[in-house]
Amino acid sequence: MLRTHNCNELRKEHIGTAVTLAGWVNRRRDHGGLIFIDLRDRAGIVQTVFNPETSPDALKNAEEMRTEFVVRISGEVNLRPAGTENPHLATGDIEVIVKEAEILNTSRTPPFYINEEVEIEENLRLKYRYLDLRRPRMKENILLRHRVVKFMRDFLDARGFVDVETPILIKSTPEGARDYLVPSRVHPGEFYALPQSPQQIKQLLMVGGLEKYYQMARCFRDEDTRADRQPEHTQLDVEMSFVEQEDILRLMEELYTSLVTTITPQKRVVKPFPRFTYRDIMERYASDKPDLRYALEIADLTDIAGQTEFTIFTDAITGGGRVKGLAAPGCGNYTRHQLDELNRLVLDSGAKGLLTVSLGHPGGTLDELAIDDVKSVAAKYLTLDQIQEMAQLCRADKGDLLLIVAGQENEIYPALDVLRREIACRLKLADPDTFAFAFVVDFPMFTRSEETGKWEAIHHPFTHPRPEDIPLLDTSPGDVIGQNYDIICNGYELASGSIRIHNADLQRKIFKLMGYQDEEIENLFGHMLEAFDYGAPPHGGIAPGIDRTVMLLAGEDTIREVIAFPKTQSAMDLTFGAPSPVTEEQLKELHIDLREE
Ligand code: ASP
Secondary structure (H helix, E strand, C coil), X not given: CCXXXXXXXXXXHHCCCEEEEEEEEEEEEEECCEEEEEEEECCEEEEEEECCCCCHHHHHHHHHCCCCCEEEEEEEEEECCCCCCCCCCCCCCEEEEEEEEEEEECCCCCCCCCCCCCCCCHHHHHHCHHHHCCCHHHHHHHHHHHHHHHHHHHHHHHCCCEECCCCCCECCCCCCCCXXXXXXXXXXXXXXXXXCCCHHHHHHHHHCCCCEEEEEEEEECCCCCCCCCCCEEEEEEXXXXXXXXXXXXXXXXXXXHHHHHHHCCCCEECCCCCEEEHHHHHHHHCCCCCCCCCCCCCEECHHHHHCCCCHHHHHHHHCCCEEEEEEEXXXXXXXXHHHHHHHHHHHHCCCCCCEEEEECCCCCCHHHCCHHHEECCCHHHCCHHHHHHHHHHCCCCCCCEEEEEXXXXXXXXXXXXXXHHHHXXXXXXXXXXXXXXXXXXXXXXXXXXXXXXXXEECCCCCECECHHHCCHHHHCHHHCEECEEEEEECCEEEEEEEEECCCHXXXXXXXXXXXXXXXXXXXHHHHHHHHHCXXXXXXXXXXXXXHHHHHHHHCCCCHHHHCCCCCCCCCCECCCCECCCCCHHHHHHCCCCCCCC
């Protein structure tokens, strides 16, 4: 090794020890003859001192050293003179008096500060990600990710799970998102696909008798990227044989609670995780991944709204819609501008509009509310009783603001979800030190596509219906509940999974219901159906997202902050400049002619 210690491990007990260190110049300060260099390596920072009297040669070298130069120094650990200790540094009691120093490599001036926590434009950070990774925040995130992944591996290893690698070049089969395709050179005109997830492969591992499988699996989905989506993401992919839903939920609850208590013991996690049916969680929070750190529950106001003279309500109800709302605590004094902002959010989310009802000033009970206290464009169409009843349903107090949306459920839920998040954000209701996990279960199996009119699997077509719902496959597929489940936390979906079909006939039936023809089924899924005919065990699994899990543990807002080399929002790798054109020759080998668009 080029060094004897890392920069962060030196303490008072090392005083008098001869050490050799190597790292980057974090900062250089000249102090009338003396030069101080804060030397940084992955572990941390230590102050080194170059003295012209004792080591003139080393000092000469230090004069050449600039920020981010790579240097190696040898010297002796000394107590810092009284009054110069640095309590913010783990090594702040000592310094290294340099005897010899050499420059291992120089550095151009970096395009941004590495030694200061300042706001830097993200694209610049991504272009120079190797420099960004030297910054403490990114370094901590990457180290945290390592600890999380190691914890999960150890956890599953201790419970008999086997880590199996699965192929990256597979067959293109519909799994929900668009595939990334890889042209074959050897088979002209044919393509591999990159796995959207190892779903089918892990099921085949169960047919293969592995019983308990896991993998840190890379998944590729050619979707438009959003804040918490990337073209490639990592899942802790898990599959088990001879299990029921309950076994998988328990395993995951244990995994996540022990992960949080080990990795971020300062954070609060509540066990057992609450459980919601899909229907219940949608009713109460208008989302299947609500942030449960705060209440702000949605109230159904349809009955009382139907008795009013307000035609926006009554028309919506006559059209089969509903009227729902929530209370924004203490926001009864919102200005026109603030109300307009909320209305804009509602319109942007696709609903027709927002009705606000201001419940006057705080103080006193709802019974003491007078009609003159109420401010709303609908005030003249509502009686005081009706307003009080709506307020009660929303669990509102005097001084609150009712936010009400009317329309079809699929129209108003996104609006109510946005309002709930917005109010929580404005009122800072979400405790940053709490992880509010929950399970969502009993999802419908299918939804009818508005475009094609076909039934589509809500999770994926390999999910087993609840046994008691199997007859409904023939009569009302929309009512079939699947044995699938999600884990949610603080407003994010962290994992999805299901008990799988292991019977070829049932699997074929599901594909048919989804509109696949016999030939397509054989062509796309024949390998699965055939495998099921050879003694497939009952099995099920789940796949927690690693990027999101680490993002939450790190307290970051996007998964890009916890991925070493992420893509941009427009799916570009700025460090390498990918995607990029390739040569004519490469295209020819792949039998590809590019078409002018
Ligand atoms: N393969 C599924 C997914 O990626 C997860 C699972 O069912 O295990 O969503």
